[in-house]
Amino acid sequence: MNPEEPTDLVCRARRGQLRPEEVPGFERCLTTVPEARLVHAILDEFEGESRVQPGDDTLVARIAARAATSPARRPRHFSQALLTALAVLLVGSVAGAWSAGLFTPSATPLACQPVVPAVSGSPSPPHQRGAAPASPGSAAVVSVVSLAPSVGRLPDTAVASHGPPADGRACVEPACAPSRRTSPAELLAAANLARREGRSGDAQRLYRTIVDGHAASREAPVARLALAKLLAGSAPGAALAHFEVLAASGGGLRAEALWGQAECARRLGRVAMERQALDALVHEFPTSAYAEVARGRIADGGR
Amino acid sequence: MLRLVRFGDRSPCIAGEDELRPLADAAAAGDARATRTLLTALGPHLLRVVRRVLGSGHPEVEDVTQEVAVEIVRALSRFRGDCSVVHFGCRVALHVAMATRRREFTRKRALPEPIAAFDDEQTASLRPGPEAEVTAQSKAALVRALCDELPAAQAEVLTLHVVLGHTMGEVAVIAAAPLETVRSRLRLAKQALLARALGDPELRELLEETA
Numbered sequence: 001m002n003p004e005e006p007t008d009l010v011c012r013a014r015r016g017q018l019r020p021e022e023v024p025g026f027e028r029c030l031t032t033v034p035e036a037r038l039v040h041a042i043l044d045e046f047e048g049e050s051r052v053q054p055g056d057d058t059l060v061a062r063i064a065a066r067a068a069t070s071p072a073r074r075p076r077h078f079s080q081a082l083l084t085a086l087a088v089l090l091v092g093s094v095a096g097a098w099s100a101g102l103f104t105p106s107a108t109p110l111a112c113q114p115v116v117p118a119v120s121g122s123p124s125p126p127h128q129r130g131a132a133p134a135s136p137g138s139a140a141v142v143s144v145v146s147l148a149p150s151v152g153r154l155p156d157t158a159v160a161s162h163g164p165p166a167d168g169r170a171c172v173e174p175a176c177a178p179s180r181r182t183s184p185a186e187l188l189a190a191a192n193l194a195r196r197e198g199r200s201g202d203a204q205r206l207y208r209t210i211v212d213g214h215a216a217s218r219e220a221p222v223a224r225l226a227l228a229k230l231l232a233g234s235a236p237g238a239a240l241a242h243f244e245v246l247a248a249s250g251g252g253l254r255a256e257a258l259w260g261q262a263e264c265a266r267r268l269g270r271v272a273m274e275r276q277a278l279d280a281l282v283h284e285f286p287t288s289a290y291a292e293v294a295r296g297r298i299a300d301g302g303r
Numbered sequence: 304m305l306r307l308v309r310f311g312d313r314s315p316c317i318a319g320e321d322e323l324r325p326l327a328d329a330a331a332a333g334d335a336r337a338t339r340t341l342l343t344a345l346g347p348h349l350l351r352v353v354r355r356v357l358g359s360g361h362p363e364v365e366d367v368t369q370e371v372a373v374e375i376v377r378a379l380s381r382f383r384g385d386c387s388v389v390h391f392g393c394r395v396a397l398h399v400a401m402a403t404r405r406r407e408f409t410r411k412r413a414l415p416e417p418i419a420a421f422d423d424e425q426t427a428s429l430r431p432g433p434e435a436e437v438t439a440q441s442k443a444a445l446v447r448a449l450c451d452e453l454p455a456a457q458a459e460v461l462t463l464h465v466v467l468g469h470t471m472g473e474v475a476v477i478a479a480a481p482l483e484t485v486r487s488r489l490r491l492a493k494q495a496l497l498a499r500a501l502g503d504p505e506l507r508e509l510l511e512e513t514a
Binding site: 005007008011012014015034035037038039041042043045046047049050052053056059060061063064065066067068069192196252 | 335338340342354362363365368369372373375376441442443446464466467469470471472486493497500509511
């Protein structure tokens, strides 16, 4: 068995885990082993730097609340498998529909024709409808790239690949809108990055895009909260509106929204609204980190 | 097994009963209340790790800790109980914080050095020389800079041992690596640390002190 490393002794000594008979050995180690002295001095500095700071309990409570309510994302490989499965299903559906004769060139405008023949570049004439597509491999690849969500969206895919419809109709399907091409999760990541890098304007624009363009997504409440917090300093009125919407919608962010509402109302001098928000916070979330501060503020008469 | 028996007396948190385990199991099963309680219990440990790795004045401490909390929630289903829940959380925090530092390091290295306006009077007297800059660097900053440059495996064990104060046995359990591997990685990392410390006047003095 190897003797204990001097730096291990230092680590245990700093946690008060040395047995009385080990203490002289530790002291000797500090005077004779430079490495132990170095580690001791380094740990000293790190401990000083990571001491508990005022407000840490609030910070931890906030982080725990956000993480507990945030939907845990599925692993990437799961998403990829799901996309692949969707693509395979899509190609299968199209091939099935094609072989069953559901698509006919006369009945279906060019924009709404299935992907498979359009991609292969050699549309099967009507007399070959029963045959398999000429190049299923390439069709699958293109389907994954454009990934229409269902067979019903096929016309959009075709429009995207081949320009405007042949009959001149304008494309009004939501799938054609550019904003649909970026997912709310990607937008939220970009917005958070912009916020971290201090690009407040960009962050606000991106958060707004999520709030307005993807209102039903699970990222929307988080984006609204972040937007409201960004606005709170410069435009408390606008921030208040966002906090009110969030608070009214309930959910895991309600406590934070109520606190934001109280803060903005205070800045705007709306005493009654501030009091109402603080009361709600105390009654609905009595154990939250905000409740304690809210109680104090109520006791001070809102001062 | 050999590792656990050998270091069992020194790390009761690892070998003994883990009081956070039931909470972790409930959180892994999707219980939101348990998740919140667990994260509140782990929070101070996570903050401590993030602050030690990034520095307490780093602007991203809160964001990174938030990222750590989300990662823990995501990873709980894969937690097998090889170490305590606290150590599991600390390891996740360590990885996320180290990845943040390394991203910053890569970004900074990719950016061209800003060209300061040339001023004879300023450069003649007021600008600190490179020696003074080295002296001004704290021990913590020196270790962090070293960890940015070391291979990831060495940086991990060095951080666990020298920054977070875990013994080698604990490092082996937390890093899920054989003890001898940890010992070898730590030996190389400590050599680099000693070499770096000898370049710092204050630390050199500390190293050369005799009884």
